[in-house]
Amino acid sequence: MxxxxxxxxELRSKIEGRYLFLFLDFDGTLTPIVKTPDKAIISxxxxxxxxxxxxxxxxxxxxxxxxxxxxxxxxxxxxxxxYSGNHGFQIEGPGIKYELPLPLVYRKTLQQIKxxxxxxxxxxxxxxxxxxxxxxxxxxxxxxxKYLKFIKAVFHKAVIMFLIKNKIRIRKGxxxxxxxxxTNWDKGKAALWLLARQRLVLKGGAILPVYIGDDVTDxxxxxxxxxxxxTVFVGKPGNSAANYYLKNPREVIKFLRLISKFRK
Ligand SMILES: [Mg+2]
Numbered sequence: 001m002x003x004x005x006x007x008x009x010e011l012r013s014k015i016e017g018r019y020l021f022l023f024l025d026f027d028g029t030l031t032p033i034v035k036t037p038d039k040a041i042i043s044x045x046x047x048x049x050x051x052x053x054x055x056x057x058x059x060x061x062x063x064x065x066x067x068x069x070x071x072x073x074x075x076x077x078x079x080x081x082x083y084s085g086n087h088g089f090q091i092e093g094p095g096i097k098y099e100l101p102l103p104l105v106y107r108k109t110l111q112q113i114k115x116x117x118x119x120x121x122x123x124x125x126x127x128x129x130x131x132x133x134x135x136x137x138x139x140x141x142x143x144x145x146k147y148l149k150f151i152k153a154v155f156h157k158a159v160i161m162f163l164i165k166n167k168i169r170i171r172k173g174x175x176x177x178x179x180x181x182x183t184n185w186d187k188g189k190a191a192l193w194l195l196a197r198q199r200l201v202l203k204g205g206a207i208l209p210v211y212i213g214d215d216v217t218d219x220x221x222x223x224x225x226x227x228x229x230x231t232v233f234v235g236k237p238g239n240s241a242a243n244y245y246l247k248n249p250r251e252v253i254k255f256l257r258l259i260s261k262f263r264k
Contacts, residue, residue, distance in 0.1 A: 001237045004244040004255060011244075014230065016262050018208040019058045021198055023191045023221065024252075025213035026065040026072060029234050032249050033174060035142060037067065037130075042075060049256050054080050056263045060207075062194055064088060064187050066173065066217060068132035086134040087171075087180065087217050088190025096197070100185050102134065109167050110136050113179055116158040127151060134181060141175035152177070173215055187213070188220030210259075211242075212252055218242075 004011065024030055031040045053059050062082035065072040069085030069092060076083070082093030091098040114136055117129050126142035140151050155177045162168045162179075171178045195209050209229035211221045222231040222241040233242035234252055246252055 001233065001240060001242060001245050003237075004232060004246050005251070007244065008258070011230070012258075012262055015208065015210075015259060019060075019202065019205055020259065020263075021060045021062070021195055021207050021209045022053070022256075022259075023062050023064050023194075023209060023211040023213075025187075025215065025218055025234075026063055026067065026075065028174065028214035028249065029212055029252055030063075030249060036128075037071075037139070040075070043253075046253055046256075047076075049253060049260060050076075050078065050081070052260050053256065053263070054078065056260075059259075059263060060198055062093070062191070064191060064213070064218075064221070066135075066137075066178070066215070068130075068134075071132075082194060084187070084190050084194075086132055088185055088187045089134040089181065091190060091194065096194075098193075100134070100181070100183065102181055106167065106181055107133075109162050110179060113158050113162065113168075117154065120154045120158070121151065124151070136179040137173075138177045139175065140177070171217065173217065186220040187217050188222075188224035191221050192224055212246075212255075 027033060027040055030046055031042055034040050054061060062084060063072060063076060064084045066087045067085055069083060069090040072085050073083050080094055082096060084091045089100045114129055114131055117138060121127055124147060126144060127140045130137040130139060138155055143151060159168060159170055159179060163170060166182050168179050169182050171180055191211060198207060209225050211225050211229060212232040214234035219241055225231050226241060231242040233240035233245045237245045246255060
């Protein structure tokens with residue numbers, strides 16, 4: 001993986017003059033990771049910058065987040081951005097509205113798991129179970145370390161039978177355990193779907209997809225775009241499939257500002 005700012009010259013020649021489709025994760029990418037998800041707020045500077053990029057007619061922006069769709073829409077508030085919530089299961093933007101169809105029994109299963117988690121973790125501080133309609137998230141960032149084993153064991157017990165019967169899938173994020181639908185849909189497929197759609201809109205013009213994200217769920221998108229786009233992991237360089245890395249959200253903003261300059 002290459003440090004993006006050490007390769008600016010070649011990136012500039014790649015980016016300049018091209019139609020860009022920016023796929024941006026939210027938490028840990030546009031905002032630093034905070035103690036509870038509701039505390040993540042996008043800075044005025046980032047907001048202005050996104051606004052600036054959105055004004056250009058050769059740039060499209062999609063926010064691809066693990067948050068529920070109404071939640072991520074509220075966090076940004078732009079009308080001309082495309083939002084994808086629940087790791088790609090929901091997509092909404094100008095002229096776009098898509099939700100992955102789910103088996104009826106899946107919602108029931110989520111309710112059952114939620115009930116059991118709340119019952120067994122009742123009274124334990126620092127955790128909360130979030131129902132995101134398409135997925136269920138057990139957040140434990142604020143839990144005391146000594147309870148982590150117990151929390152994970154309770155989660156495992158609550159999901160194991162459904163997992164064996166292939167009624168759900170699970171995913172580990174940053175201080176969060178999630179239950180998701182048993183379908184082969186992820187952030188990468190959502191981004192590909194949006195890219196293909198935009199190609200139709202532009203009647204086949206060349207588009208350079210740029211995907212920036214920090215979490216395991218972004219890896220699906222990094223793999224998809226590895227050869228045909230620009231992929232950027234945010235954080236300490238490790239096993240990511242992305243081509244480049246940036247150290248933190250501050251550097252992401254710096255890169256977006258450069259992109260905006262390259263657009264002129
Ligand atoms: Mg993230």
